[in-house]
Amino acid sequence: MASRWIRPEVYPLFAAMGVAVGICSFQLVRNICINPEVRVSKQGRAAGVLENFEEGQKYSEHALRKFVRNRRPEIMPSINSFFADPQKN
Template identity: 75%
Template sequence: MSSAVAQRWLRPEAYPLFIAVGAAVGICGFTLVRNICINPEVRVTKENRAAGVLDNHEEGEKYKEHYLRKLVRNKTPEIMPAINKFFTDPN
């Protein structure tokens, strides 16, 4: 039984599927852990839930303005800027 499953799924043609599903699961896991651990609106413990609505704007701003957002803030939304510049610059 297990060798039939291995023969069917452990082929080189199935590797891109494994990579895509693995990347999706990894992104979902990262988002879940990030939200549970550092999101100011998620309260896991009973003491934090009893606090009600908090006005913690500084903590929310810190959560929102993470490293990746700061890194790409002033960049143009292009995938290949060199190729775009080559085809759009009138030389």
């Protein structure tokens, strides 16, 4: 019965769905655990609107964003420069 539903042709679909579910799960856990605007506990919700700009800045300016801030948006810079930049003689 399982061979009728699980065929080798659907393995890429399972992989793509697994990656999508993993990314969604990561984002949900990240927001619940460290987002300053999400309050799960009753005391946190009772506090109302907090003006904690430092915590919000720390959340939004994470390490990946700091790493790519001053870099050119290229995946393979050596290949891009080879084809796009004029030859230097």
